[in-house]
Amino acid sequence: MEETVHDLMISKFGRVIDLEALQTLSVNTTLEELKIKKLRKELSNAKELRMWEEKIAQLRWELMTKTKEHTRKLHQMNDLCIEKKKLDSRLNTLQNQQHPGNNLNQVFSNFGPLRNSSYISWDLVQNGNAFQGPRKADTVARQKVTELVQTQAEKILALKEEIALLRKKGGLILPPITSTQENEMKSMDA
Numbered sequence: 001m002e003e004t005v006h007d008l009m010i011s012k013f014g015r016v017i018d019l020e021a022l023q024t025l026s027v028n029t030t031l032e033e034l035k036i037k038k039l040r041k042e043l044s045n046a047k048e049l050r051m052w053e054e055k056i057a058q059l060r061w062e063l064m065t066k067t068k069e070h071t072r073k074l075h076q077m078n079d080l081c082i083e084k085k086k087l088d089s090r091l092n093t094l095q096n097q098q099h100p101g102n103n104l105n106q107v108f109s110n111f112g113p114l115r116n117s118s119y120i121s122w123d124l125v126q127n128g129n130a131f132q133g134p135r136k137a138d139t140v141a142r143q144k145v146t147e148l149v150q151t152q153a154e155k156i157l158a159l160k161e162e163i164a165l166l167r168k169k170g171g172l173i174l175p176p177i178t179s180t181q182e183n184e185m186k187s188m189d190a
Contacts, residue, residue: 009016 006016
């Protein structure tokens with residue numbers, strides 16, 4: 001049998017081949033497939049890692065620009081607060097001195113555009129009564145808000161009574177009728 005195998009090998013391959021050595025040299029296909037999968041996974045992971053690094057770099061850049069912007073705004077706000085303090089102290093010293101209106105005119109002449117403003121009554125400034133007592137606009141606004149609160153309270157009370165009445169009757173609770181709906185109802189009744 002070995003002679004027939006040797007004869008077949010020589011006729012087929014031109015020499016005698018060691019089959020045991022051939023088996024040890026044969027490629028393990030599953031191992032090679034796993035190596036290929038590993039390389040592909042490493043490539044995809046490297047791409048994803050690069051994408052995340054770029055995203056992190058972009059977000060760091062945005063954070064830096066926002067931090068710079070907020071710092072600039074804080075400095076600006078600080079400058080404005082310092083200026084406000086200076087103006088407040090200057091105003092306080094002028095009010096405490098209680099000199100005639102000439103000094104106030106001199107102070108307010110430094111403010112330029114405010115001199116022509118409709119917000120300041122220059123008669124009051126010259127008489128020294130510019131910042132005394134509640135402002136009329138504040139009083140009017142407070143009165144309007146008080147009236148609004150009272151009307152809303154009345155509406156709420158009326159709605160609560162209507163809901164209680166409808167619950168006792170077992171009827172449906174519908175939304176309140178608005179003024180446009182009331183006008184339509186009146187025109188339908190007529």
